[in-house]
Amino acid sequence: MNFDVVIIGAGIAGLTCGLTLQEKGVRCAIINNGQAALDFSSGSMDLLSRLPNGSTVDSFAQSYAALAQQSPNHPYVILGKDVVLDKIQQFETLAKSLNLSLVGSSDKNHKRVTALGGLRGTWLSPNSVPTVSLEGKFPHDNIVLLGIEGYHDFQPQLLADNLKQNPQFAHCEITTNFLHIPELDHLRQNSREFRSVNIAQVLEYKLSFNNLVDEIKQAVGNAKAAFLPACFGLDDQSFFESLKQATGIELYELPTLPPSLLGIRQHRQLRHRFEKLGGVMFNGDRALRSEFEGNKVARIFTQLHLENAVTAKYFVLASGGFFSNGLVSEFEEIYEPLFRSDIVKTERFNTTDRFSWISKRFADPQPYQSAGVVINAECQVQKDGNNVENLFAIGAVIGGYNGIELGCGSGVAVTTALKVADNIIAKESSN
CATH class of the missing domain: 3.40.50 (Rossmann fold)
Known part of the structure; x- marks a missing residue:
């Protein structure tokens, strides 16, 4: 089974990347192992709600310089301000074309009412909320x-x-x-x-x-x-x-306690568009093993296709974090299981030092939540210190930031997804 692109993961990142590629005639397959985090989300999409020092963010553009200073490993900082702003606007246009019924703007956050009566700053919300x-x-x-x-x-x-x-x-x-x-x-x-x-x-x-x-x-x-x-x-x-x-x-x-109907609606609409465009879904399947040839991923094997390899020109890792087993924690190590990609290390977090994974204070942001793979400005994945030529990462599997603490998980997902889609489209156009 051969495709132009194989995407591992069918959450908001994987589906956004896949349908954008399909719209340009790039043949995609998505390996979908079950429910995505999107099915449990509030339906609102966060761009950046807080800075690492705890300051509230009203405007992403105005807070970008402070973010770059406080969190230099953040995916937004790796991509660069202009790229992120461009992809944010691109997603807002995409959301309208998909009839996701979202309100909001990257110019300024708004506040949505939570089911517990709080107000939470966010980027886009369903217009019914x-x-x-x-x-x-x-x-x-x-x-x-x-x-x-x-x-x-x-x-x-x-x-x-x-x-x-x-x-x-x-x-x-x-x-x-x-x-x-x-x-x-x-x-x-x-x-x-x-x-x-x-x-x-x-x-x-x-x-x-x-x-x-x-x-x-x-x-x-x-x-x-x-x-x-x-x-x-x-x-x-x-x-x-x-x-x-x-x-x-x-x-x-x-939105109520998970599963969330608002997130499920968005998931279904994204998936419907991907399949309508001719994209292929490997439903109920899981990528288990990969093989390399030189500095390229040659093929992967899945739970339902252990003997018949799935091959592609490009592979996109959109497998998410610990929730969806895109990252795995064992007693002595945190790692990415499919490609064994390099994991981001910081002064506060080391993948092989278990004592650095958690904060002693329960209510503090936990260092393990910033675990994830290393990428460059093109979202290429790093393995053994080198960037893999045809392997990209998008969404929650990327390291260097805490999406829960900073309120930026959805923004990272869609901006990296669209960046990778544009990279691949450009490569295909030049061939």
Whole structure:
């Protein structure tokens, strides 16, 4: 099996890279071993929310110099400011073409409401999620927080108590209520089945739409806006938008405990576009072993293709971090298992010194979270001190930064994905 490009990993990085390549006629295969971190995400995409010294970031461009000084190994710094800004704008255009229904701009972060009633700075958010500008107030002054009876992954009273603490909502009258929705009774009998995905399937296909509309209107009363758990619409926002139109109420949805419907929608839309463009998915498969010829990856072998090698001109490592086994931790070593790529080392972190992996204070950012492979400005992977000619890395498998601490995981994923796609397209055009 031979392709122009083989991508290992089907998260936001792998799919963004793959569909961009397919659009230019580059034949891609993606090895997909199961659920990606995107399925568990909030649906919002972070570019850069904080600096390593803890300072809040309002504007990426204005904070770039400080980031470069404080975190010289960060992928943004390796790529360079102009490249990152270009790829950010490229992704914003791509998101519109994919109808991801995202709002926001790289010019300035905004704040999204979390399911616990906090406000988190971010770059892009689904337009169905309640957001406020950094200085502004929420546009509605009477809000009802609607839970679903028996659904414990969304707690309206906890949300209300915390939301009132934010000055952006200080002017609001906030009340709570619950929807019963009788069609969900069979799910309530088993709490393990009473999750957002299962609820969405029932609501979209097995209930009376008009009855749901009437119940929402009755529960909201005279309020002009309502927040609900993200359980309405599995494939996209169309079902949720239909509810907004039918009720005449400004409805907003909040991501719940994983799996997250908002992330699942984005994953499905990206994958659908990739496959529609002719991309090949190796679903339920895992890359196990690689072989090199000189300074190039020659072939890889997967769990379902142990005898028949998968070959390509280029290989893209988008396997993620520890969550998806893109990185592996054993007692004496942290390593990347497929290519045995070099791992970033810093003054605070050494892959073979277990005592450097964690901070003594539990609440501190943990050094192991910045583990990942070494890349250059072209996102080529380093192995044994040398850059591998046809091997690139994108997303969370790259080292030198802590995406959770800095709030930049999605931004790194899409900027490196688009950078690699452009590199490969340029190489193919010159051949």
